Amino acid sequence: MSGEGAAGGGWTGALRRRATRALPPDKLLPDAQPAYMASWIYVFGVLTLAALMIVLVSGGVLALKGPAWWHVSGTGRYVNSLHLWSVELFMFFMVVHLWGKFFMAAWRGRRALTWVTGVVCFLVAIGTAFTGYLVQQNFDSQWIAGQAKDGLNSVGIGAFFNVLDFGQMLMWHILLLPFALGALTAWHVLLVRLRGIVPPIDATTPPATPPAPAATREAAG
């Protein structure tokens, strides 16, 4: 549509302008960061993302071949092990990153949502791992489901989340929870880009608005 002007383009144009205003390309994919990003804690955040990618790819292969594949194929067992150990590393790296951000009080400076999305990611990851253990199709998964049903039924969750229902647990594990985890992770990373990383606790807080030029000249004498 020609002649849209700065405010035209309908809801898609408005959404595009809002997105580019909030996250311009140099902010979305920056090539420089504050000096205080030089911390191993951020390395563990990136390692968490890398492990998540391996989890999703190996889980995708397992989904293609079916949940019983790893019982009858050496390759299947290898991919299953790759899935398991990438999950172990994912949780390990995420916990170290979480501890670090907790002691940095990373929710300061309008970063509460960044912190909350990270914590919810952790909780959703626990649920995803739990449903993964339930769909192993072996005695271990039967034992875990048998034990878990009593606890979940005692608080009413069993009414809509039946750990003894293999089909339901498989759907939660390969569709609903990975989608939630992926969306939350993307939101978390975008919030980090939007608000930036948290400055050190003892850093000087910059003024909210720069002083007026006249006041600056007065102060300078």
Next chain:
Amino acid sequence: MAGHPHSVEEGAVRFVAAPVDLGGTGHYVHWGVVQLSVANLVVIGLMLVVFVAALLLPFPRGRGQGRGRG
């Protein structure tokens, strides 16, 4: 067959499997109502060690990257 691995692969498996018997019964630590497997305790301990190392080890800086942009 004991002590005479038929292949490099079998030898490697035996070497890796030797320190921990993964085929046996798991070991657990009981503390009141809390029950933790030793394997999980080892992982928690490793996480604490790595976390302390992440805090204490100096972060490497590249050449010409003395100070980042604030």
